[in-house]
Amino acid sequence: MANPVLVEVTRGNLVESRHRGMVVVVDGDGKVVFSQGDVEAGVFPRSACKAMQALPLIESGAADAHAFGNQELALACSSHNGEAAHARLAGTMLAAAGVDESVLECGAHWSFEQPVLINQARLLDRPSALHNNCSGKHAGFVCAACHTGKDLEGYVRYEHPVQAEIRGVMESLTGAALAVDNCGVDGCSIPTYAVPLKSLAHGFAKMATGTGLAPERAKASRRLIEACMAEPFFVAGTGRACTRLMETAPGRIFAKTGAEGVFCAAIPEQGIAIALKCEDGTTRAAESMVAATLARFFTEEPDIHAALMAQANRSMSNWNRIHVGDIRVTDALVA
């Protein structure tokens, strides 16, 4: 059966485009609180699972050895815009480990955000690996690897100890098997593993609640999620959905996007986590889906509910600032 239409894009009085998808909300025990669509199907989490991948940075002792605070930890979990502050902090993290950007294996790209890209084009000949949206995650990998005496060469590869360790962490959190047959290569060259959406949500619910985790991992998980909530600019950047969602209810919402229409989120105080994917991989729809799903859990706080629904249902204007249509979630998502 086809996944349901969760987001519509209107023009005039008509629906112009439709986005299907799947959404699941689970608690720390893995109990499904809400779902739409096929949430057992395998989904590549892409960058939405960066907070899981950052656990070795803390558990290795590297973060404490370098006295990393919330900004560094948030950047390790980020898909940032490549703004100057992001690139600079990634460089600072590498310097703490005694290396520089030449060790990064993520590749380089111009910012995906147009205003940042225009600024970069005026200031830079070309972007460096520090501007890659994944440079903070890679800096975290490098700091953990250096601290534990691992050879850095090839740290992005499936068989390298850095990726083997991350694979173990993610298997433990999601309860899903990660291996060559459900593995793909991500934009930044590290492995990404397709897991059921429900397992992905359960992993984040465990991180948000500590349920079923050893004390050290529960503590490291809470520290990463709190760092992201404390420094939302360093998780994404100016104008970005992750940053705006976390600013909507400071310290209460964790949210992280991934390529191809994935979003993970958590509300630690309510003990739940969300994982979702827009079937066609479109970010605009995933952003509406996550905002509306989060809003379901703030019905008793009208200001926050309204602020989240304003991110779910958005007006679209053209180059002359004339209103042309809306992006809106369907009844399948509205509480």
Added chain:
Amino acid sequence: MANPVLVEVTRGNLVESRHRGMVVVVDGDGKVVFSQGDVEAGVFPRSACKAMQALPLIESGAADAHAFGNQELALACSSHNGEAAHARLAGTMLAAAGVDESVLECGAHWSFEQPVLINQARLLDRPSALHNNCSGKHAGFVCAACHTGKDLEGYVRYEHPVQAEIRGVMESLTGAALAVDNCGVDGCSIPTYAVPLKSLAHGFAKMATGTGLAPERAKASRRLIEACMAEPFFVAGTGRACTRLMETAPGRIFAKTGAEGVFCAAIPEQGIAIALKCEDGTTRAAESMVAATLARFFTEEPDIHAALMAQANRSMSNWNRIHVGDIRVTDALVA
């Protein structure tokens, strides 16, 4: 019933994202030669119908009065990249009518193409209306309006004689009623009207074949389509799908994209036209859909067939140029 999945995006050995859509191919009599999905549903053609909207430029006598050649006519039908040659030619067309870019009501925007945008950011404080992807179409409107003594003010509005004339042309070609209730505002501020995909394809089949058209309109239609096929760079630009498709079989394929996953195309020598829409509005999928649908009509010419299928099924690489997956059409589209 849900529209079929027509394009899949893979990563590793798995499908990561799926695009549904509808495709129709008709001949000059409106007979359906091939279809997938709900082709009776209303679709905003957006920029895919620019060649229809350019007919008054020729029929008014303005194009001949200004001795416009293939480049100017192609630009009038274009959604261009805002490259220097595009912006310059739009300015030349306006100058022929005795006006300048200050009369344009399309608004201004940076190029959608990253390499062009980077170049613009280094050379320009900000883009002008000449850089708007629709500036050639608007220049065509302005030239026709000036030639026939129409007041330019508000030429983008539904009730203005310029838009009333275009509405009449499009109703005649598509056989669909265009009115306030199926009207939306396009990115460049002119009206766009949702019509059944089949009607849109029939309109282009009439333009490509002349079937059922008065001799003057048949001649003007052929002239526009031939201009686009002769000057594909001026219909889109460097690296763009419309340009590449038309370069694949010079003088034999017409192709024009529209926002939100629409594509129209024609093979005049075979007397057929194509209209399609990706349900979720994604350009990458619409580009694969149109290339594969065109390829169905070149099975007896292996080189052209292969070149079109290479545009339908494309490899995706990451920032390190590692192959990560593919965009590919499903069996629903392959002949």
